[in-house]
Amino acid sequence: GASTRSGHWTQHSAFSNALFRRLFHFTFRKNAMLAMKSKEADPPPSVLSAGIASRYGPGRCRQVAAALLDSVAGRIVPARPPLSCPLCQWIPFVPVTLPCGHTACRPCLEAVTRCPDCAAPVPLRADTNVLLKAAVAKWWAPESEAARIKVEGDLLLRSNCPERALEKYNTALKIAPDDHLLLEARADVLLRLNRCEASLNDAQALTRLRPLWPKGYYRRGMILAYLGQYEDALLSFSICVALEKNAEKVKPEFTKTLQRFLCPSSSCKSVYVSKRLPLVPWWSSNHNSPSDFPSKNVDDGIIDNFNKTAISTFHSLESRKLHLLLDRIFEEIDKTKKITNGGRSLVIRRNLVDPDDFECVLCCRTLWRPVTTPCGHTYCAMCLDRCLDYSPNCPLCMTSLSQYLGSSDKSVTDFLEVALAMTLPEEYASRLLAHRQEASILAAAPDVPVFVCTTAFPTVPCPLFVFEPRYRLMIRRAIDTGGRFAMAACVHQHNGVKKFAEYGTMLEIRDIVLLSDGCSILSNVGARRFRVSSRSECDGYDTAQVQYIVDDPIPxxxxxxxxxxxxxxxxxxxxxxxxxxxxxxxxxxxxxxxxxxxxxxxxxxxxxxxxxxxxxxxxxxxxxxxxxxxxxxxxxxxxxxxxxxxxxxxxxxxxxxxxxxxxxxxxxxxxxxxxx
Ligand SMILES: [Zn+2]
Ligand SMILES: [Zn+2]
Ligand SMILES: [Zn+2]
Ligand SMILES: [Zn+2]
Structure with missing residues (x-):
């Protein structure tokens, strides 16, 4: 196998060797079989030439490329800079917060169907996060201005005015020299204007600036491939796929480039076909007698790049190139893996941030566990829930939030929470403290919340349909504090005043189904019985201090x-x-x-x-x-x-x-x- 020879070449990693054997196997085995046959009974020349041609033909190359990319895909899990769009790793210029709570920029999201952070599906409708958009414009004013100019440049490029687009990118880069998106766009437009060297310079700067941004490697690969630097281009494409396993766009480019790399000049193809090169692979017994092989016929241009003595046939030349390429790819991936810093983090200047940026319009306090609605409005999760108990619409824009209400996953807008904790740690800490105090007051209260409805019994299921606003709040709190509440029947007093019964049963919530109108269906099971010792009220619902009762022991x-x-x-x-x-x-x-x-x-x-x-x-x-x-x-x-x-x-x-x-x-x- 290949291992017997690898020692003569270079030190390969075990993985690269194994992969090489796999690639080599299905690249060359078929042709080798064909060649063996040809020795026994000469096949028609057309079959033979097809066999040779297919060795580096599109079909074979596609297989090799696919196997190679498969083996590198997702090998690097990049740690992206905090407070950036997970896709472009830059400021979320037009931020959209998905139902999963993750935020990315709109143009980036338009290209994907799943959340880049958690793979949750991207909904059809997701409006711009209003609060975050204002904050981004304020925190990153020059970067936002540059991003705005870039949009103009992109439009010009699309309407086929590359020179004017270039002007825009140049202007924007003066404002935000660290914007790798601008560098990428400029590298692209420079290549279109045939200013290859400048284009490559931008691409190199780009991958230095953001060494863990896959698209940068894609752009660099495209430029290198255009310049005929196939091996470097293949390296770039490989790192791109290692960083982003779904980089579908790269695959055809990689295949094309690999084909050109393995067979740099079209002349070599005709040479081999015309000379009817013996198609015996280097691992066959014949490789001990190199004289059998017309090494003198092999294209000198290719062979000069390698150690002539190690190459005796075209096969070994091709395979060696592949082997060396694999080595370089895995070396480069290992190097990239070691990069822990994905480039300069986006810094929010503290003096540009003030607590108002994080204010909840409902409680006029700093946002706590902020959630963003599909209409792009952000509130404290608890504040929004309490509003929705009374109306299923967004408090700011009146958009129906029935879908939001019906989903059990009301995820926190992590971008805002992280930004708050990073930029205003004191406000964050005091808001956390306030929340904990409020929660502990509720949890430590001697009273239990009472759902006044019916008599429930220990161990017996007691399903409930919850629709009254006060009970929605009560049940949410019950869920937050252990999932229990008291159930007691409503009894009428002599004077017509309604109150709850003296005896009741604690209920344990087993399951909750949220409906799109904000109502819910609870599955409960009866737990301990109690006797009411005092009655009280909290936010509109009844509470009670209770004494648990148990059966008398049986003599x-x-x-x-x-x-x-x-x-x-x-x-x-x-x-x-x-x-x-x-x-x-x-x-x-x-x-x-x-x-x-x-x-x-x-x-x-x-x-x-x-x-x-x-x-x-x-x-x-x-x-x-x-x-x-x-x-x-x-x-x-x-x-x-x-x-x-x-x-x-x-x-x-x-x-x-x-x-x-x-x-x-x-x-x-x-x-x-x-x-x-
Ligand atoms: Zn983005
Ligand atoms: Zn997500
Ligand atoms: Zn609030
Ligand atoms: Zn709204």
């Missing part, structure tokens, strides 16, 4: 008797459920699940056996009875109450239909259910 001597009662009530309950209509059963199973299995230690549980709560949830009991049974700490009383109800049904089976009201209202619609 040991009483256990056999209680077990008898328990077993009989349970089987009566199962019978009752079994006698129910199919349709009703399905409804119940969908909302509450199947009857829970009996726990072995049911008598020792704080809330007793779960099946009893499940049955209580589906039995059509009056509200006061439900609350009373929930509040009792005596398992015997609870079982007897269930037994009594079941017996009542056994006596009058027609009553079973009234169960439906309980099952159908499985999804509680907030408090409105109890108000009607």
């Amino acid at each position: 040991h001597h009483y256990l056999p008797e209680l077990t008898k009662l328990h077993d009989s009530v349970r089987s009566r309950g199962m019978k009752w459920f079994g006698a129910m209509g199919r349709e009703m059963q399905t409804k119940i199973l969908r909302t509450f699940g199947a009857m829970p299995a009996l726990e072995t230690n049911w008598a020792a549980l704080e809330d007793g056996p779960a099946w009893a709560w499940w049955l209580l949830a589906i039995l059509p009991l009056g509200q006061h009875l439900q609350i009373g049974i929930l509040g009792t700490t005596c398992l015997e009383k609870r079982l007897k109450a269930i037994d009594k109800t079941l017996k009542h049904f056994e006596e009058g089976p027609h009553n079973i239909e009234s169960v439906s009201s309980s099952a159908e209202s499985g999804l509680k619609r907030g408090p409105s259910e109890t108000t009607t």
Whole structure:
């Protein structure tokens, strides 16, 4: 294989060798086979010449190029400078913040379908980030001015006025000499004007300025290829692909250049074909007798570039060129990999930044966890949520935000957060502190938030449809602070005043489905029971201090008797459920699940056996009875109450239909259910 020879050439990395063998294999093996055959029975000359031609023909080259680029693609993961567009690595002149929270400039985003940072799809509509656009113009005034002039230059170039475009780029570069986008544009226009040397100078300066910007290498490669410096061009293209694995534009250029590199003059093709070069590859036994090979016929122009003694056939020449190229490519990639600094970072001059740049129009404070809407407006996430509880539109421009509301991913605009932390660290720290204090006041409050709606039971599912603004806020806070809230039924006092019941159940949020109108569907499961000890209010919703209640311990001597009662009530309950209509059963199973299995230690549980709560949830009991049974700490009383109800049904089976009201209202619609 190739390894036997590689020692004579140069020190190759193991990888480069392995890759070379792969490339070599499918580049030359086919031709070699053809050649072997030709020795046995001379094929028609046309086949032979096709075989030779195809060796460096477009098809073969495309394969070699594809394999080579595949092996380098994405080898370098560039650390891009902070506070820059991830695509052009420069100021986001026209910043667009995507739903994933990442920001890039509009022209850059127009060329991609996925977010360059997280690969989330780019939405059809994404307006310019208004707040950030103003900030960019203020923080980077000269760079913005240069970017504006560049746009004019680009337009001139598109309308075929390269000279005038060049003037614009020159002007802009005087304002922002570090703008690599301008250098890239100027290198391009200079090449079009056939000012090759100046063009190459710009390209070289460009890759020095931004050594981790893939497009710079693409531009340099294009210029080098144009100048006939194929090997250097191939190097540039390779680094481009190593930095940006999706650089599709580079692939055809690389292939074309590789073809020219491997076969620099068209004359060599005709020479070989006409002389009918023996097509024995260098690894065959024949390579020991170089005299068999017409090395004198090989194009002198090519061979002079290499060590003549090492090359005995055209194959070895071609393969050696490829081998050396691979070495250089991997050497260059290794060098580029070691670059940690992707060029001078964009600096925001502190004196140009003030806290107003980061102000939330809703709370008039420094933005905290800023989110940007599809219409390009930025608010604190919490401020926007509270506005949206009342109206599904953007508070500034009234654009409907139903899509934003329906998505669970409301990502922070990281550009603004990073900029704030970097430029105004004190403001950032004090805003963080303020937020933590507010959150800890809520979390440390002795009160639990109360959703006033229905009686829930321990272990039993209690789905909820949340639509009232105050409850939306309450649920968001509950999610932020452990995912629990209290559920209590709404009861009427004698004087007509509504208040919540004395007994209730804590609910644990298991899942939340956000709807595009800002409402949500919660899946909850009942946890501990409580008794209300004091009532209060917070931002429009009820709160309470509660005491958890548990069943009284069962005296040991009483256990056999209680077990008898328990077993009989349970089987009566199962019978009752079994006698129910199919349709009703399905409804119940969908909302509450199947009857829970009996726990072995049911008598020792704080809330007793779960099946009893499940049955209580589906039995059509009056509200006061439900609350009373929930509040009792005596398992015997609870079982007897269930037994009594079941017996009542056994006596009058027609009553079973009234169960439906309980099952159908499985999804509680907030408090409105109890108000009607
Ligand atoms: Zn950009
Ligand atoms: Zn993203
Ligand atoms: Zn705010
Ligand atoms: Zn808006």
